[in-house]
Amino acid sequence: MDEKYFPEQIENKWQQRWNESGVFQARDEDPREKFYCLEMLPYPSGFLHMGHVRNYAIGDALAWFKRLQGFNVMHPIGWDSFGQPAEQAAIKRGVNPRDWTEDNIAHMRGQLQRLGISYDWTREIAAHRPEYYKWDQWFFLKMLERGLAYKKVSQVNWCPKEETVLSNEQSSGGICWRCGTPVQKRDLEQWFVRITEYAEQLLDGMKEIEAGWPEKVLKRQSDWVGRSEGAFIDFAVKDSNHKIRVFTTRIDTIYGATAIVLSAEHPLLPELLEDSALKNDVEAFAQKVKSRKAIRTDLAEEEEKEGLNTGVLAINPFSSETIPVWVANYVLIEYGTGAVMSVPAHDERDFDFAQKYSLPIRQVIAPVTHDQLAAEPVPTTAGDASAEMKHSFTDYGVLINSGEWGGKTSAEAIAEMSAYAREKNFGEAAVTYRIRDWGVSRQRFWGAPVPVVYCDKCNMVPVRYEDLPVVLPKTAAFTGTGESPLAGVPEFVNTTCPQCGGPARRDTDTMDTFVDSSWYFFRYLDPRNNDAPFDPKIAQQWTPVDQYIGGDSHAVMHLIYTRFWNKFMRDIGMVSFDEPVKRLLTQGMVTNRVGDTEEWKAMSKSLGNGVDPDEMIAAFGADATRLFVLFAAPVENELRWSDTGIEGAVRFLRRVYAMVWKWQGRLANDGDQTPGEFSPEARALRRKTHQTIAKITSDLEHLHLNTSVAALMELFNQLNDFNANPAKASESDVFAVREALEALVVMLTPFAPHVAEEMWEGLGHAGGLLREVPRWPVADPELARREELEIPVQVNGKLRSRVIASPEVSEEELKASALADERIRALIDGHEVMKVIVVPRRLVNIVIKSA
């Protein structure tokens, strides 16, 4: 230990030692309790940004805390290394995506090591390496076997800038999630994964994890799954054998249906119009809607509702009423059945539509109050139901104008009417979901090839498991035309059919990179397995993940896919549990001022407000950078960058370092001597030490890292105030200082591990902090207990005085001493004391009658 704090020297020294000793390597055979601490793996863009630093600093704090407590900690890292930017670099600059990616990984790995994050580097993985993506393909084949992966022509979301297909999640809001370009629609044959089959399980599973996941993430996921209970109802088409099936959540309003409205893309439309004079008009309209949809750029604004009467009539199965069938632009083909019954009186959209096209508006639900609902029978207060409605009435109520169902509440009617529909065979209760199957095809080079071949004789044939991986060729022509670049590589495309041995062509699509990231944290556990993605027995020891940490931008994509993947792996016997992640933390963004403005935005190259982690490490050290990032704000809050803030962090580390330096001679040479009587100051210091241990141990468990650092600072301040002279201090003072200083150093480790190790060594401990014996201090409640309390005394709720009392004092005694207090006596003199509230150990409040 040097006299002065030189971060660079200390950090190099300990990074080298950690590396040589392999202390961060997790071992399967270890009797200690496991803890799996996982951070979202980075995309190797080339450079670490402050968001990464924050993410990994949080994870590392937890990993160190658990290690020091004696857990067997798994803390791995890898690279989400497939994806567009590598290919963009190839298109723009002619570099090979693989070289570009490997270079970036090498650089970022160096940055992570300079930050001193305690990863087990022996488990590092990268998605673009054949030994990894082989297993993406293996899983794909398993899904194909189970009918979970399938191919269909579909209208896909197409990003015209990146010239690729996007999933629904990636094109949410009508814009590309990556580049912000408005998304278009295209017809393409695509691979899909039947995530919809797991919709109900994805909702059910939330109950299991709700204690450990942020509410907002679960809410977004449940909105995404979008479960909706209702009924399918068939409307017979007049003078025809056709039926139009609609989905409704409000079957109780069916007597108010004054039209059936079909999506312009409804598959029944051509047949319905076969003999119709309006055929051409309707087709033209449908075309218009379709093309409008394809070029529509601004989905944020609602399209004006437009429709056309087809001239076809349908029959309401409840009322037998004949109503017209319309086509309109506001009915979504993707949801429900692509057809709705239009009930203008009780649906806003139908109301707008009916107003525009003068369709009848018929009220069939009357509002009721809560009290009326409880009455028997329920009275209707419809008033004049024939009066013109100014708005739709969308609440539940009581049925009117609804034949035999009149007088029933909405809830009763919904249950009874769908049962009736089922009985009469024209419908049934049904549940629909908003979630769509996961489109996994990408017309891209830099991804895992879909392991399927096409043979003229045998059609589509899966690649045999023993032939995996289907290796990506070294290079391709990166034209950026939108065709899959693999299609232009004959050595790749041309192959033999695994079934008949004849000539065959490979599928030229690659898989969505979210496939790679859906299961990667299982691969860490068994990264060199050549026979399976991982050994279930090994995975069983480590999973589920105890704590997962990452940005909330992944709330619905990655985090829903990975939950789905886990359920699939459970179904093929690879894991035994339903949910892969017990606790999730979505950390806040790191922001900085944009120029000289008061605008705080996420750091980015384009805004020019980035802060380079390497520069911070060079200027202040990795420890101070990490300490600041963890101290500046609660982990889930936005973190506003501050240069003076990081200076404060260095200042603190320097002060602690100087304190250790000052004491190290005395402490290192002075063995554990039996202390004598402690002075009141030494007792106070010990009290603070044990209170701090208790607070930080509990705060870290809940990832309250900022308050943990504050508590360390408080302990340091008290140690500073203790102000004993090392040369002259008594045995008992030395004991108290040692206890405080060692606790301080150990508890600083999660935040600033390098300097903590250095100081620990300086205090006379060889061999580093991670030993067989857990180093995390344990609070002694007896020592942490206050000897005396300062009890606030209020008069009528206002603080007027304080009295000193022992913690054991009885209520009566406390009350007596409060009433005896000089100031209090002056205040209550001449007033009647109404009552005295005594909260043991907390406060006394004297209520007096004011004059």
Next chain:
RNA sequence: GCCGGAGUGGCGAAAUUGGUAUACGCACCAGACUCAAAAUCUGGCGAGCUUCACUGCUCAUGUCGGUUCGAGUCCGACCUCCGGCACCA
């Protein structure tokens, strides 16, 4: 529009869940050291009033109201900001 979340000093924030509001840090101010500056150390730091001073009082947790002996915390209404979703029948 719908659904969430949040409003506390100049700033980031804390408050054992209804019991001393503003811990800890940043910035700032003063003093020490220095020829001087930086660094470092020591002290001060919500607002207003009062006192030579010790002190004391009043007001303050977005606004208004309520519950309570007591409200940053609970309830009601409103304002503002930030996220998410967006014709899902």
